[in-house]
Amino acid sequence: MAEYQTIRIEKRGAADWLTLDRPDAMNAINTHMVGELADYFGRLVHDRSVRVVVMRGAGRAFCAGLDIKEAAGRQAEEIPFGGGFGFQGYLADVYVKMRRCPQPIVSLIHGAACGGGFAFVLASDIRIAGESARMNAAFIKLGLSGCDMGVSYFLPRLVGLSVASELIMTGRFIDAKRSLATGLVSDVVADELLEEAGTAMARDLLAASPKGLRLTKEGINLAVDAPGLEAAMAIENRNQLLSAASPNFAEGMRAFLEKRAPDYIAD
Numbered sequence: 001m002a003e004y005q006t007i008r009i010e011k012r013g014a015a016d017w018l019t020l021d022r023p024d025a026m027n028a029i030n031t032h033m034v035g036e037l038a039d040y041f042g043r044l045v046h047d048r049s050v051r052v053v054v055m056r057g058a059g060r061a062f063c064a065g066l067d068i069k070e071a072a073g074r075q076a077e078e079i080p081f082g083g084g085f086g087f088q089g090y091l092a093d094v095y096v097k098m099r100r101c102p103q104p105i106v107s108l109i110h111g112a113a114c115g116g117g118f119a120f121v122l123a124s125d126i127r128i129a130g131e132s133a134r135m136n137a138a139f140i141k142l143g144l145s146g147c148d149m150g151v152s153y154f155l156p157r158l159v160g161l162s163v164a165s166e167l168i169m170t171g172r173f174i175d176a177k178r179s180l181a182t183g184l185v186s187d188v189v190a191d192e193l194l195e196e197a198g199t200a201m202a203r204d205l206l207a208a209s210p211k212g213l214r215l216t217k218e219g220i221n222l223a224v225d226a227p228g229l230e231a232a233m234a235i236e237n238r239n240q241l242l243s244a245a246s247p248n249f250a251e252g253m254r255a256f257l258e259k260r261a262p263d264y265i266a267d
Contacts, residue, residue: 007020015052026057028063028068042097105125113133122158
């Protein structure tokens with residue numbers, strides 16, 4: 001595990017707890033954080049010891065978005081990658097890596113989740129909000145297009161086109177109560193219960209077979225963009241055959257019949 005300065009990784013069995021760790025800046029995204037997140041999520045693609053990621057923010061916010069002060073003084077030569085788009089492409093690639101990694105990502109949101117921080121929430125697979133959560137697509141408030149960091153892709157798929165257009169075009173905040181009502185988050189709990197909720201969610205996810213969980217994330221992501229029912233079913237059929245070839249399928253069947261928890265092996 002690399003030594004990070006802007007994020008913390010805590011190992012809890014097969015779950016990684018990733019904490020954005022710039023609390024004095026409300027976990028605002030700077031160049032260093034982008035590099036560390038890109039490194040972490042990039043490594044996960046080939047790391048089968050990690051099966052679930054729980055993502056949260058230190059201090060009083062999840063993530064306030066871009067560190068505007070740092071951005072104002074940033075030099076182009078400070079950005080090592082970006083596919084020709086400089087910092088824009090450098091940060092955008094983090095969200096691609098989040099979707100590409102086979103581990104489900106659970107975001108625990110409290111306080112502000114703005115701009116790029118909101119995009120971290122949207123790029124996750126499961127979202128649980130604390131009662132203090134306030135999220136917005138802040139980009140349009142800065143004189144930019146409201147479509148940035150994958151928000152125009154993720155948000156309509158989560159809440160529908162009308163609500164997504166409202167939030168993206170106005171930069172309005174959405175609170176925890178409305179987030180639950182629109183399907184943006186799975187649950188809302190008191191802030192002090194977020195860790196408990198994240199622990200319970202991780203436990204339920206880890207109850208699946210390792211390969212079954214990886215293939216399920218892949219299947220959902222592909223089905224969302226599938227051109228039709230037949231394409232989605234083709235992925236399902238392929239993934240079920242891959243899962244059935246594992247010894248964990250027989251163990252899962254035995255455990256079900258014997259009314260016990262399965263004892264899965266790494267696969």
